[in-house]
Amino acid sequence: MLWTPMNPHVMDKPDDRQQSRRPQAAATLFALFLGCACLSDGAQAQSPADWLTGLQGQSTPQPDAAHPAQNAEQSGEVVPVRMVARLTADGEEIEEGLVWRVFQHAPGADGRSIQLATKQDAHPTFKLKTGDYIVNASLGRAHITRRITVKPGAEQPAEEFVLNAGGLRLKALVAGAEAASNTVNYAIYSDRDQTDNRKLVLSAARPNLIIRLNAGIYHIVSTYGDCNAIVSSDVTVEAGKLTEASVTHSAAKATFKLVPRAGGEALPDTQWTIQTPQGEEVKESVGALPTHILAPGTYTVVAKSAGRTFQREITLANGETTQVELVMN
Known part of the structure; x- marks a missing residue:
């Protein structure tokens, strides 16, 4: 099972223990990346607290009765504050797809922050009292969170946020042809942290x-079908660029039927279990003619009907489409 990069720098990594971290060179211009914004990944559903990793748990200095000047600043005048975001420090301003969230420390809340405002706007203006705030800017799963200080005065420079972000587009191939998008889904995980663990960034992506x-x-786990036809590898996303990678799945398609005699009609409501030779369960299903996509290999198929159990060992080859018949005898 190999990853075939459309970008020559997206390297195959079939074994997670043999990761290489070579930089990616495949990219489109920034305009192309934004021009594809209509292909949204639906990241808006993530809760605001998830974007505050590294900041949510930190304590923001509280107003102190011993410092009246600080207290006056927190309850001071309202100032319009304009926000802008870029993919890279030298890139153009992002013109669509941004979501902004503004938080502030809640007095007496043990250092936690409360959300004050949310706007879906490329260049929003927030009316904020003078004081300190936490602002999150997100574009899909890309985001940045930092603190700002609003000072007295009607004219203030725009607060600029650099997302340091890019894009990833995956293509799935089966038997040399592109797989239907509804037959493949993949999960994106972060790189390993200091404790050798990964965090799930996005599941069920198409x-x-x-x-x-x-x-x-990022670590990508791609699944073809509903069983164990799985490929995983690492890819590198570069700021301001679109990385395109392809993954090739090895798989076989099998339809199962339990019959009273060879060539007979399939019995309804049959309970099916597909196992590895070591007894590990791969898939369970119920029906007369269930069809599953499996990784090439050897399996034990168990069928249960009317209180009786039947089983058969099968071997599936890559690219094979077959019907597996279990005869009641």
């Missing part, structure tokens, strides 16, 4: 959609 991500290394 091929050919652009996923916006912060620059970095």
